[in-house]
Amino acid sequence: MLYFSRAKTFGILLLCGLGILLSLPNLAARPGFWPSVLPWNQVHLGLDLSGGSYLLLQIDTKAIQTQDLNALVDQTRQTLRQAQLGYTGLHADPANDQVLLHPLDGQAPQALAALKKLATYTPSSSSPSVTVTQAADGSIAIAVPHATQAARNSQAVDQAITIIQRRIDGSGVLNPSIARQGADQIVVQLPGISDPDRVKTLIGTTAHMTFQMVDSAAAPSTVAPPGDELLPMTGNPGQKLAVYSTVAVDGANLENAQASTDPQTGQWVVNFTLNSIGAREFADTTTANVGKLFAIVLDGKIIEAPVIREPITGGSGQISGSFTAQSATDLALLLRAGALPAPLNIVEEQSVGPELGADAIRNGALALGAGFVFVLAFMAVFYGLFGWFANIALVMNLVLMLAILSVMGATLTLPGMAGILLTLGMAVDANVLINERVREEVKNGRKPLAALEAGYKRAYGTIIDSNVTTLLAHITLFIFGSPPVRGFAVTICAGIITTIFTATVLVRLITSRWYISRRPATLPV
Amino acid sequence: MFYRPMFRFVPDGTKIRFMNGRFAGLIISAVLSTASILLFFYPGLNLGLDFRGGVVLQVETPQTADFPALRAALSAAGLKDAALQSFGAGHNGVLISLESRDSAAQTQTAITEAQTALAQAAPGSKILSTQAIGASVSHQLFTQGLEALGLSFVMILAYIWFRFEWQFAVGAVATLVLDTTKTIGFMVLTRIPFDLVTIAAILTIIGYSTNDKVVVYDRVRENLRKYKTLPLRELIDLSINETLNRTLGTSGTVFLAALPLALFGGAALSGFAWIMLFGIVVGTSSSIFIAAPILLFLGEHRLRRSATPPKVKTT
Numbered sequence: 001m002l003y004f005s006r007a008k009t010f011g012i013l014l015l016c017g018l019g020i021l022l023s024l025p026n027l028a029a030r031p032g033f034w035p036s037v038l039p040w041n042q043v044h045l046g047l048d049l050s051g052g053s054y055l056l057l058q059i060d061t062k063a064i065q066t067q068d069l070n071a072l073v074d075q076t077r078q079t080l081r082q083a084q085l086g087y088t089g090l091h092a093d094p095a096n097d098q099v100l101l102h103p104l105d106g107q108a109p110q111a112l113a114a115l116k117k118l119a120t121y122t123p124s125s126s127s128p129s130v131t132v133t134q135a136a137d138g139s140i141a142i143a144v145p146h147a148t149q150a151a152r153n154s155q156a157v158d159q160a161i162t163i164i165q166r167r168i169d170g171s172g173v174l175n176p177s178i179a180r181q182g183a184d185q186i187v188v189q190l191p192g193i194s195d196p197d198r199v200k201t202l203i204g205t206t207a208h209m210t211f212q213m214v215d216s217a218a219a220p221s222t223v224a225p226p227g228d229e230l231l232p233m234t235g236n237p238g239q240k241l242a243v244y245s246t247v248a249v250d251g252a253n254l255e256n257a258q259a260s261t262d263p264q265t266g267q268w269v270v271n272f273t274l275n276s277i278g279a280r281e282f283a284d285t286t287t288a289n290v291g292k293l294f295a296i297v298l299d300g301k302i303i304e305a306p307v308i309r310e311p312i313t314g315g316s317g318q319i320s321g322s323f324t325a326q327s328a329t330d331l332a333l334l335l336r337a338g339a340l341p342a343p344l345n346i347v348e349e350q351s352v353g354p355e356l357g358a359d360a361i362r363n364g365a366l367a368l369g370a371g372f373v374f375v376l377a378f379m380a381v382f383y384g385l386f387g388w389f390a391n392i393a394l395v396m397n398l399v400l401m402l403a404i405l406s407v408m409g410a411t412l413t414l415p416g417m418a419g420i421l422l423t424l425g426m427a428v429d430a431n432v433l434i435n436e437r438v439r440e441e442v443k444n445g446r447k448p449l450a451a452l453e454a455g456y457k458r459a460y461g462t463i464i465d466s467n468v469t470t471l472l473a474h475i476t477l478f479i480f481g482s483p484p485v486r487g488f489a490v491t492i493c494a495g496i497i498t499t500i501f502t503a504t505v506l507v508r509l510i511t512s513r514w515y516i517s518r519r520p521a522t523l524p525v
Numbered sequence: 526m527f528y529r530p531m532f533r534f535v536p537d538g539t540k541i542r543f544m545n546g547r548f549a550g551l552i553i554s555a556v557l558s559t560a561s562i563l564l565f566f567y568p569g570l571n572l573g574l575d576f577r578g579g580v581v582l583q584v585e586t587p588q589t590a591d592f593p594a595l596r597a598a599l600s601a602a603g604l605k606d607a608a609l610q611s612f613g614a615g616h617n618g619v620l621i622s623l624e625s626r627d628s629a630a631q632t633q634t635a636i637t638e639a640q641t642a643l644a645q646a647a648p649g650s651k652i653l654s655t656q657a658i659g660a661s662v663s664h665q666l667f668t669q670g671l672e673a674l675g676l677s678f679v680m681i682l683a684y685i686w687f688r689f690e691w692q693f694a695v696g697a698v699a700t701l702v703l704d705t706t707k708t709i710g711f712m713v714l715t716r717i718p719f720d721l722v723t724i725a726a727i728l729t730i731i732g733y734s735t736n737d738k739v740v741v742y743d744r745v746r747e748n749l750r751k752y753k754t755l756p757l758r759e760l761i762d763l764s765i766n767e768t769l770n771r772t773l774g775t776s777g778t779v780f781l782a783a784l785p786l787a788l789f790g791g792a793a794l795s796g797f798a799w800i801m802l803f804g805i806v807v808g809t810s811s812s813i814f815i816a817a818p819i820l821l822f823l824g825e826h827r828l829r830r831s832a833t834p835p836k837v838k839t840t
Contacts, residue, residue, distance in 0.1 A: 346633055347659035348657065349658075350656045360792075363791040367791075374778075381531050382533070384527065384530040415794065416725075418790070418794050422729055422733075425778050425782035429771075429778075436768075436771045462740055462743045465743055466736045467736070468684065470736055472684050473735060485669075485673060485721075485724065488728060489728070492729070524529045
């Protein structure tokens, strides 16, 4: 009990010192002399404390499926046309994730053979991208296997994360956190922003831009002529224009976009440059259609449809809707960052303004402080000197927990702090157990040293059993729980481990130092 | 206070015959837990936003909030399901809650509509916070949480079985289940919303309660080795009495830590803290009046095979 080797003492103090160092970043700014190899992590404040936005986005997997099936229909058509084979009833069947067609009589084997070439193999998986089968009634089904679809969705989520990252970085929000959650969800956390609506628009816009020719021959009606589509104008959704469905130039060929003011009109515009492919397509289209209307379409809405006055061969152009400084800047940002692979839906949102935080923090901090003082006072009243030893350990426990949470970069909310306070309240259990045991041993007539020895030894088994049971329960919660529960379980697990260290090892070291220096005749129990 | 302890809960050598109340304890507990389960089905938990889905806007109006005007404006904007509630100390705080919408896009439209209606009915109001959660997400969180909780009970069962005897394991987990159901009943009665924060409180309570049971059981196990012939009933009473100061000490500390949170912690903390306070009382008393009697019933002739307990005197 009394004997601590030099190395052990040093180890314990080193661990405490390390805990203090690692929790420092929460109290002060990073000093200049701090070596860059050492971490300077701090606990993140939750939305309820810092204000800001939390968005849970879900990628529209249905839209991806529709896009892919439509592309597959096009591929099928081209393949059969090249092979000069006839067919009827070519259509997508989204319910079964497949494309169906009827080959002409007698051409089924050739059609099957040609279509089997549609399947591609990726290095990462052994199964083909599509499977081609013929049913009993002679129809051919080109099915997209589940694995292919899942891989596509996963790829789309990755793309979306990259694009959201670019959009948010461009919007000037500091310290965003963007992470994948599950198969098709993305969590975006934006601390400290005051205008969540702008970021929501930035994230939620697909930003797929196309240039399409206006069909000037089409009569104004509610039904689009074949080969055309009716699209609403952004500024006036009631007014619709018929444009050719064929895309003249795709926005994917954009190289750059910048907002600026038109020197002549003083209005806000977006200037864009196309890459070489886009520039050639743009030049061809504008050369062939001088004098006609040319629609600039964003996510199914026409921003503007100017007249082509002369061929544009330089690969750059200008969009001049009725923009404000903000909307022009944002559109330029969206175009630069690229289009999302599929629409994203906001399934969960939490935004907290800066005003709310201050009040909640003050009340919460006062209550938490009072709770902590109560715990310290309780130990002092009930256990005297040994209670104070436990209180030193308790403060160290708080420091160590903060250090662990900082290193993990955990997010701390007000309820999370309450959880930590209660964990500390329960942490004193270990010292209560030890002190009660020591007292029992004194009552049984043991001398101070023997009572301390026996008390610690006996209480130790109880402390381990009760803490390990709780630890195991929370490890299970961590493995099988949903993300919010996991975060909580981690905090509790960290608390249990630091408690075992401070309440047994650290208090024992303090008690032994005290005993050696004082050699008391009786113990204060 | 600085050197000697000033105060103790119970004097040394206290001998309360807790096991005399074993039937009363079990019956009261069974009644309360059954009532809680009934309450769970009717009227049911006050599901928080996390599990119900929907939208909540926290708004601060420049003057005293005019509820009829706000209600009319929201209703005119097509938000017939909008529920209004005041919050905070002053008269300017309004909580606007909307029910869950069918799709995420509709939810976002509803939020915009509410914001517009608000700007018209009470110009200059500030939206302090917005929270929107889809119904599908909440369902997934709920089932996953319940499964994880069940598995963690199995883990507790396995560990206590391994370290003690099966009677201890069954006693502890049965008591934990009873404690948890009572906490649910308490939440139904107090209408504290059931959300992720209160789930955290329930988990903390389960941790605390487990700890408490293991401490009492640990002493029973030790005394089983120490007093080879003492009847189990007296042995359990002895063990509870011996650990009574520690039981009251620890639960008192945690209770004191949670009390200021419940009284002054504000909306964010008080639900959490009230559940903790309730759970501490239930968890502490159940160690004595539920977990111990279950152990007594299960272990009467098994844990004490070597010695025949003396007959209880009849008068």
